[in-house]
Amino acid sequence: MAAVEFENFSYAYPTGEVVLEQVSLTVAKGAFTVITGPSGAGKTTLALAVAGVVPHYFGGRQGGKVLVGGVNSSQRSMGELSEQVGTVLADYESQLVAMTVAEEVAFGLETSGLSRNEIKQQVSVTLAKVGLAGLEECQVAGLSGGQKQRLAIASVLVMSPAILVLDEPASALDPEGAAGIYELLYDLNCQGTTVIVVEHQLARILPYASQVAVLQGGSLEFTGDVSQTLAYMWQQPELKLGVPSLWAIKLTLEQETGLSLGAWKTERQAAEELNRLTCIKGVARSA
Ligand SMILES: Nc1ncnc2c1ncn2[C@@H]1O[C@H](COP(=O)(O)OP(=O)(O)OP(=O)(O)O)[C@@H](O)[C@H]1O
Numbered sequence: 001m002a003a004v005e006f007e008n009f010s011y012a013y014p015t016g017e018v019v020l021e022q023v024s025l026t027v028a029k030g031a032f033t034v035i036t037g038p039s040g041a042g043k044t045t046l047a048l049a050v051a052g053v054v055p056h057y058f059g060g061r062q063g064g065k066v067l068v069g070g071v072n073s074s075q076r077s078m079g080e081l082s083e084q085v086g087t088v089l090a091d092y093e094s095q096l097v098a099m100t101v102a103e104e105v106a107f108g109l110e111t112s113g114l115s116r117n118e119i120k121q122q123v124s125v126t127l128a129k130v131g132l133a134g135l136e137e138c139q140v141a142g143l144s145g146g147q148k149q150r151l152a153i154a155s156v157l158v159m160s161p162a163i164l165v166l167d168e169p170a171s172a173l174d175p176e177g178a179a180g181i182y183e184l185l186y187d188l189n190c191q192g193t194t195v196i197v198v199e200h201q202l203a204r205i206l207p208y209a210s211q212v213a214v215l216q217g218g219s220l221e222f223t224g225d226v227s228q229t230l231a232y233m234w235q236q237p238e239l240k241l242g243v244p245s246l247w248a249i250k251l252t253l254e255q256e257t258g259l260s261l262g263a264w265k266t267e268r269q270a271a272e273e274l275n276r277l278t279c280i281k282g283v284a285r286s287a
Pocket of ligand 1: 014015019037038039040041043044045046058164165200204
């Protein structure tokens with residue numbers, strides 16, 4: 001069974017026109033799925049539909065359905081869906097409501113029936129997972145942007161959701177901070193969590209994504225693995241700009257030389273392959 005299935009899903013906010021049209025997309029259990037596309041394409045709206053925020057919170061008109069864990073999300077409340085889906089909004093700071101780090105993570109467990117000690121332990125384990133071990137008593141307001149983002153992830157992770165949905169999780173971070181967040185998400189993904197992220201900077205997700213879905217003007221334009229999707233985007237004038245520079249180089253080289261290069265995930269892999277090719281060419285020339 002898929003983790004999430006959109007079947008001809010369409011949606012319009014109460015005040016506006018249709019912003020998602022007939023989207024059919026399957027996110028397999030254990031996938032690391034990236035939703036990308038130009039501004040206003042409907043990425044956030046699609047992510048919110050996984051958590052049921054759309055349409056439960058916003059209202060509006062929906063067509064088709066979203067199945068989460070095989071169950072139609074319109075038959076479940078947002079509370080029920082939150083047991084399966086942990087959501088970190090683009091404006092993650094608005095999700096932080098407590099004074100201290102420990103209180104923030106413990107918040108969701110208050111009604112779980114766990115004892116004080118069990119909650120304390122869960123909080124510590126979760127903080128360690130996101131790289132915030134030992135910060136239990138720190139004031140949330142005193143944390144850096146990256147630490148707050150990790151805390152927002154911890155506060156949903158503590159509920160052990162099968163699916164994590166994050167909207168532009170690295171938007172406020174420098175490249176190092178962004179890589180740290182994605183490595184954390186990848187670790188969680190390797191431990192079995194299905195991860196769905198909205199991301200327009202695809203360079204960030206090259207090493208991690210198993211599936212990339214491209215939205216444009218509210219429609220699902222393409223879905224495939226990283227190689228398939230970037231090759232598709234490269235052919236589309238209006239999507240080409242979204243191709244990371246590393247892949248722009250790779251695809252240009254392939255186009256101009258007829259060579260078939262590897263699926264570069266990092267600059268290092270690219271450099272190694274290009275180095276090898278240069279050596280082979282050098283040997284061939286000197287022979
Ligand atoms: N609460 C809302 N009420 C009415 N319309 C909305 C609301 N939120 C978003 N929209 C509209 O829905 C469309 C899709 O917006 P959405 O935020 O999902 O796109 P996006 O691809 O995530 O864009 P961006 O990359 O700029 O964040 C846009 O036209 C937007 O103006």
